[in-house]
Amino acid sequence: MNIIIEILAAAWQVFLESSVYMLFGFFVAGILHVFFKPEKVSRYLGKGRVRPVLLSALAGIPIPLCSCAVVPAAAGLKRQGANNGATMSFLISTPETGMDSIPITYALMDPIITVMRPVAAFITAIVAGTIENFLGESREKPKNTLHSSCSVSGNHGCNGPSLNPLNPVKISLTAKIVIGLKYAFVDLLGDIGKWFILGILLAGLISYLIPDTLFESYLTNNFIAMLVMLVAGLPMYVCATSSTPIAAALVLKGLNPGAALVFLLVGPATNIASLSMVSGLLGKRSLLIYLGSIVACSLALGIVTDMLYFGIGITAKASAGQAAEIFPHYVELTGAVILAILLAFAIWKNYKEPGACSTC
Numbered sequence: 001m002n003i004i005i006e007i008l009a010a011a012w013q014v015f016l017e018s019s020v021y022m023l024f025g026f027f028v029a030g031i032l033h034v035f036f037k038p039e040k041v042s043r044y045l046g047k048g049r050v051r052p053v054l055l056s057a058l059a060g061i062p063i064p065l066c067s068c069a070v071v072p073a074a075a076g077l078k079r080q081g082a083n084n085g086a087t088m089s090f091l092i093s094t095p096e097t098g099m100d101s102i103p104i105t106y107a108l109m110d111p112i113i114t115v116m117r118p119v120a121a122f123i124t125a126i127v128a129g130t131i132e133n134f135l136g137e138s139r140e141k142p143k144n145t146l147h148s149s150c151s152v153s154g155n156h157g158c159n160g161p162s163l164n165p166l167n168p169v170k171i172s173l174t175a176k177i178v179i180g181l182k183y184a185f186v187d188l189l190g191d192i193g194k195w196f197i198l199g200i201l202l203a204g205l206i207s208y209l210i211p212d213t214l215f216e217s218y219l220t221n222n223f224i225a226m227l228v229m230l231v232a233g234l235p236m237y238v239c240a241t242s243s244t245p246i247a248a249a250l251v252l253k254g255l256n257p258g259a260a261l262v263f264l265l266v267g268p269a270t271n272i273a274s275l276s277m278v279s280g281l282l283g284k285r286s287l288l289i290y291l292g293s294i295v296a297c298s299l300a301l302g303i304v305t306d307m308l309y310f311g312i313g314i315t316a317k318a319s320a321g322q323a324a325e326i327f328p329h330y331v332e333l334t335g336a337v338i339l340a341i342l343l344a345f346a347i348w349k350n351y352k353e354p355g356a357c358s359t360c
Contacts, residue, residue: 003208006208007201007204007205007207007208008204009204010203010204010207010208011200011201011203011204011205011207012204013204014108014200014203014204014207014245014248014249015200015336015339015340016332016333016336017107017108017332018104018107018108018200018244018245019332019335019336019338019339020107020327020331020332020335021103021104021106021107022100022103022104022196022241022335022339023335023338023339024103025064025099025100025101025102025103025104025241026064026100026184026185026188026189027181027184028062028099028100028103029064029098029099029100029183029184029188030177030180030181030182030183030184030185030188031177031180032062032063032064032099032180033179033180033183033184033188034176034177034179034180034183035176035180049083049085049130049133049134050130050133052082052083052085052086052089052129052133053085053086053089053125053126053129053130053133054089054126055086056077056082056085056086056087056089056090056093056125056129057089057090057092057093057121057122057125057126057129058093058122059090059093060089060090060091060092060093060094060121060125061093061094061097061098061118061121061122062098062099063094063098063099064098064099064100064101064188064192064240064241065094065095065098066095066191066192066195066239066240066268070090070091070094070095070274071091071274071277071278071281073090073094074087074090074091074094074281075087075281077090078281083133084132084133084136084282084286085129085130085131085132085133085136086129086133087129087281087282088125088128088129088132088136088278088282088286088289088290089125089126089128089129090125091269091278091290092121092124092125092128092129092269092290092293092294093121093122093124093125095239095240095268095269095274096117096120096121096124096125096240096264096265096268096269097117097118097121097240098240098241100188100192100240100241101117101239101240101241101243101244102114102117102118104241104244104245105117105244105264108244108245108248109244109247109248109251109260109316110314110316112257112305112308112309112312112314112316113257113260113261113264113305113316116261116301116305116308117261117264117265120261120265120297120298120301120305121265123297123301124265124293124294124297124298124301127293127296127297128289128290128293128294128297131289131293132282132286132289132290135285135289136282136283136285136286136289185342185346186345186346186349187346187350189342189343189346189347190346190347190349190350191350192239192241192242193343193346193347193350194347195238195239195241195242196239196241196242196343197343198242199238199241199242199243199244199245199246200242200245202245202246202249203245203246203248203249204249206246206249206250206253207249207252207253210249210250210253211253213254214253214254215250215253215254215255215256219255219259222256222258222259222303222306223299223303225255225256225258225259226256226258226259226262226298226299226302226303227299228259229255229259229260229262229263229266230262230263230266230295230298230299232263232267233262233263233265233266233267233270234266234270235270235271235272236267236271238267238268239268240264240268243263243264243267243268244264246263247260247263247264248260250263251316256306256316257305257306257309257316258301258302258303258304258305258306258309259302260316261298261301261302261305262298262299262302265294265297265298265301266294266295266298269294270291270294275287275290275291278290
């Protein structure tokens with residue numbers, strides 16, 4: 001019983017430190033959902049080999065979708081004329097980061113990794129999309145046999161941005177904001193809430209079980225630590241938000257920041273379900289480009305991240321979680337209570353009215 005209490009106490013501390021940032025991130029995600037639609041840029045994603053890739057990578061970075069939910073959105077872009085490279089770029093940049101995961105990265109880790117995370121996602125997406133446009137399969141029409149029950153429109157099942165033509169009926173600004181907040185704090189939070197809670201619990205478990213000297217004693221080679229995180233992250237299903245407390249807990253135990261970045265990039269972008277859908281959407285050769293680009297870029301950018309920390313003279317373990325100290329305890333506690341209530345309601349609502357996508 002004491003062990004369980006200590007694990008829950010460690011998990012609560014992580015939840016407490018991240019709550020205010022989580023609320024802010026979901027608020028921004030709701031606003032983006034209303035005012036930033038992928039279909040607005042889809043007309044620019046069909047012609048050219050590099051420009052559409054850049055635009056897709058930029059479009060995907062702020063959108064908070066998991067590796068399953070992004071596939072219907074990407075399929076919609078492809079059906080509207082986006083080429084394979086642009087589609088792959090969107091498939092990578094979107095799940096690896098998002099406006100819900102950036103604030104929590106800042107809260108639990110530090111400003112350097114917070115900046116490196118979207119930058120790394122952007123670079124990986126550009127590399128993969130460009131290689132795909134030059135070397136990948138050429139298809140006039142996308143395959144319709146996706147191994148997913150997610151609806152392409154994303155209206156409810158995966159809660160992705162709707163890719164259908166906009167309703168011509170004018171909606172007031174207040175109504176749009178209400179719609180965005182409902183999407184963020186009910187639909188989106190309901191989809192990733194259980195994974196976020198799992199990530200918080202795993203962070204508490206790691207904090208309790210793993211000795212502080214584990215990585216210093218057994219994984220002194222930073223590159224080997226990156227390979228370990230790569231192998232751990234490839235098959236795992238974690239969204240960008242839920243992977244953050246896990247990575248933060250590992251950094252506090254001595255994991256080098258480059259290896260943490262590898263996990264933050266690979267975990268959200270790859271899992272068995274999403275890989276099968278990528279293969280169905282773009283083809284087997286494209287799947288190899290997708291995986292190869294993520295692996296190569298993650299390792300390379302992990303090395304760059306370690307060099308950056310070493311050059312600046314900052315220890316990730318010492319700086320992790322310092323941003324959370326900005327807010328006084330009563331603000332954190334208020335945020336944690338509000339977030340807990342919203343989580344409970346969103347998960348209950350999602351369970352009571354399940355969407356079409358069971359794997360998101």
